[in-house]
Amino acid sequence: MEVFSFSAGTLKLLDQRKLPFKEEYLLCKNYKQTIGAIREMAVRGAPAISIAGAYALSQAEKAGYIIDSAAEEILNSRPTAIDLKNAIDFMKEGINNGEDSQKRAAEWEQSIYNKCKLICMHGAELIGEGNRVLTHCNTGPIAVGKYGTALGAILYAHKKGKGVFAWVDETRPRFQGALTSYELSEAGVPHNVITDSTAGSLMRKGEVDLIMVGADRICKNGDFANKIGTYPLAVLAKHHRIPFYVLAPSSTIDSKLESGEKIPIERRDEREILEPAGVRAFAEGTRAANFAFDVTPASLVTAYVTEHGLSCSPPE
Amino acid sequence: MEVFSFSAGTLKLLDQRKLPFKEEYLLCKNYKQTIGAIREMAVRGAPAISIAGAYALSQAEKAGYIIDSAAEEILNSRPTAIDLKNAIDFMKEGINNGEDSQKRAAEWEQSIYNKCKLICMHGAELIGEGNRVLTHCNTGPIAVGKYGTALGAILYAHKKGKGVFAWVDETRPRFQGALTSYELSEAGVPHNVITDSTAGSLMRKGEVDLIMVGADRICKNGDFANKIGTYPLAVLAKHHRIPFYVLAPSSTIDSKLESGEKIPIERRDEREILEPAGVRAFAEGTRAANFAFDVTPASLVTAYVTEHGLSCSPPE
Numbered sequence: 001m002e003v004f005s006f007s008a009g010t011l012k013l014l015d016q017r018k019l020p021f022k023e024e025y026l027l028c029k030n031y032k033q034t035i036g037a038i039r040e041m042a043v044r045g046a047p048a049i050s051i052a053g054a055y056a057l058s059q060a061e062k063a064g065y066i067i068d069s070a071a072e073e074i075l076n077s078r079p080t081a082i083d084l085k086n087a088i089d090f091m092k093e094g095i096n097n098g099e100d101s102q103k104r105a106a107e108w109e110q111s112i113y114n115k116c117k118l119i120c121m122h123g124a125e126l127i128g129e130g131n132r133v134l135t136h137c138n139t140g141p142i143a144v145g146k147y148g149t150a151l152g153a154i155l156y157a158h159k160k161g162k163g164v165f166a167w168v169d170e171t172r173p174r175f176q177g178a179l180t181s182y183e184l185s186e187a188g189v190p191h192n193v194i195t196d197s198t199a200g201s202l203m204r205k206g207e208v209d210l211i212m213v214g215a216d217r218i219c220k221n222g223d224f225a226n227k228i229g230t231y232p233l234a235v236l237a238k239h240h241r242i243p244f245y246v247l248a249p250s251s252t253i254d255s256k257l258e259s260g261e262k263i264p265i266e267r268r269d270e271r272e273i274l275e276p277a278g279v280r281a282f283a284e285g286t287r288a289a290n291f292a293f294d295v296t297p298a299s300l301v302t303a304y305v306t307e308h309g310l311s312c313s314p315p316e
Numbered sequence: 317m318e319v320f321s322f323s324a325g326t327l328k329l330l331d332q333r334k335l336p337f338k339e340e341y342l343l344c345k346n347y348k349q350t351i352g353a354i355r356e357m358a359v360r361g362a363p364a365i366s367i368a369g370a371y372a373l374s375q376a377e378k379a380g381y382i383i384d385s386a387a388e389e390i391l392n393s394r395p396t397a398i399d400l401k402n403a404i405d406f407m408k409e410g411i412n413n414g415e416d417s418q419k420r421a422a423e424w425e426q427s428i429y430n431k432c433k434l435i436c437m438h439g440a441e442l443i444g445e446g447n448r449v450l451t452h453c454n455t456g457p458i459a460v461g462k463y464g465t466a467l468g469a470i471l472y473a474h475k476k477g478k479g480v481f482a483w484v485d486e487t488r489p490r491f492q493g494a495l496t497s498y499e500l501s502e503a504g505v506p507h508n509v510i511t512d513s514t515a516g517s518l519m520r521k522g523e524v525d526l527i528m529v530g531a532d533r534i535c536k537n538g539d540f541a542n543k544i545g546t547y548p549l550a551v552l553a554k555h556h557r558i559p560f561y562v563l564a565p566s567s568t569i570d571s572k573l574e575s576g577e578k579i580p581i582e583r584r585d586e587r588e589i590l591e592p593a594g595v596r597a598f599a600e601g602t603r604a605a606n607f608a609f610d611v612t613p614a615s616l617v618t619a620y621v622t623e624h625g626l627s628c629s630p631p632e
Contacts, residue, residue, distance in 0.1 A: 197545030201610035229513030294517035
């Protein structure tokens with residue numbers, strides 16, 4: 001199952017909104033369509049978004065759009081993950097140096113895969129024989145294009161025969177746990193889906209050995225943004241003295257932002273909450289507050305795993 | 317909107333499964349039908365279940381069934397809440413003393429309302445001017461029959477003109493937050509629904525002044541069971557030094573159980589998780605672990621509110 005392919009100016013994307021039920025592809029023939037795919041979450045996962053964004057800028061460049069304003073439009077598609085910004089910076093640098101933009105995007109894509117492959121290997125080292133790993137949202141191959149980050153490490157540990165078991169947060173409001181469960185099933189990893197608020201009592205009962213999550217932006221001081229629901233897991237892990245690991249490529253680092261307070265938190269349509277799985281569950285007129293991400297302070301992180309390996313201090 | 321009425325041997329119940337969309341009533345003509353209504357959660361909320369259970373035993377008695385085995389069947393309908401057991405004990409005592417079972421059930425019902433009315437008044441005292449109160453699951457009039465407990469206190473504070481705002485956990489997997497939102501809307505209380513895992517970051521941002529929840533069973537040492545997702549709220553409240561209150565009538569006290577480890581936790585059908593709002597969100601073959609309740613240790617409780625008022629030690 002290929003997440004990305006690019007040919008003749010068209011980005012072909014695995015449409016994640018159709019998963020786990022259908023493997024359908026979306027053709028983004030120009031940069032505006034690629035932006036739409038990011039915004040509507042046909043492609044999601046910070047590293048995957050960065051790859052789509054890189055190709056989007058190449059599409060814009062080839063079509064003769066003004067680079068800076070196209071870049072701005074792409075960046076506005078989703079505000080929280082920094083990988084997209086880092087990809088755009090990488091693209092602009094190449095274009096300014098006269099490099100072919102399509103080659104440059106492919107280079108970015110490949111660099112993400114190289115990093116994430118290493119993350120899976122480093123991360124799997126943290127998983128012991130028979131460990132029960134809890135994870136949130138979806139950070140597998142789908143969220144990167146290949147390999148994955150947190151979920152990638154779990155898959156790699158399984159492949160190494162470690163007999164791992166996964167607790168999968170359903171991850172409201174968009175149920176990305178369904179993608180995680182799908183990827184675990186494909187790989188034959190035993191797992192159970194739970195509601196997000198079940199994680200706490202499993203920790204209390206001693207049924208969670210470690211927690212692994214991805215990230216959308218890691219600040220200079222190590223504070224990081226990730227899918228809403230990550231922060232409570234970190235507090236609960238601290239309370240129960242359970243290791244809490246953050247796995248992300250260095251493209252997720254915001255080398256300019258001092259700390260987490262300034263990370264822009266995307267607020268999405270309240271219907272994602274009020275209409276779970278597309279069906280209205282709340283009375284008309286009900287209002288919901290739908291923050292897509294939360295911020296976890298560095299003090300709650302046991303260690304970060306990047307392509308450079310394990311680090312207890314903020315990664316660089 | 318009347319939750320219960322009983323006449324000519326039939327218990328007429330507001331069908332909570334149809335809310336917030338339709339106010340429909342279910343007629344339970346015999347004790348087996350009443351048991352079905354409890355099990356299928358047409359009636360839910362620990363105090364409300366106890367009222368339905370009391371009438372069920374009266375139905376069984378009037379129809380000539382053996383009291384002890386009918387009582388056993390009723391108790392097996394839902395295992396976690398102790399109010400049902402306390403109601404059944406109250407009923408049996410009356411029947412043994414030759415009292416009319418229907419009058420005895422009505423007496424139980426009225427005693428629950430009297431207690432909860434006091435709880436609302438005591439609880440509202442804890443809510444300051446303009447406070448933002450976070451609550452979980454549904455503990456309003458619907459969950460009791462009248463008045464409510466935690467949500468009842470919020471409604472009463474609103475009535476007293478305190479300008480309260482409520483954060484409403486959606487409460488996966490069954491979205492009882494939709495009932496809470498419905499009751500708040502009817503009363504004109506401003507509120508926002510959030511996913512359960514959003515509560516933590518709201519606390520971190522200083523947007524929650526206090527937390528009020530109900531209970532399904534309070535042990536002798538003060539440990540208590542409540543809807544899954546209550547325990548993580550208590551840990552988060554402690555972490556952020558936010559008051560965490562448990563509001564329940566004395567019928568929720570299990571005077572025999574020393575501590576929370578022995579509370580039986582109901583495990584419900586995994587489809588409640590896998591098919592949110594009745595629509596499949598996970599691939600076929602996915603397994604989910606659906607624990608309906610969790611246990612919160614007394615050490616995380618700021619105070620208990622019963623009909624006797626506020627108490628920092630376990631209520632009796």
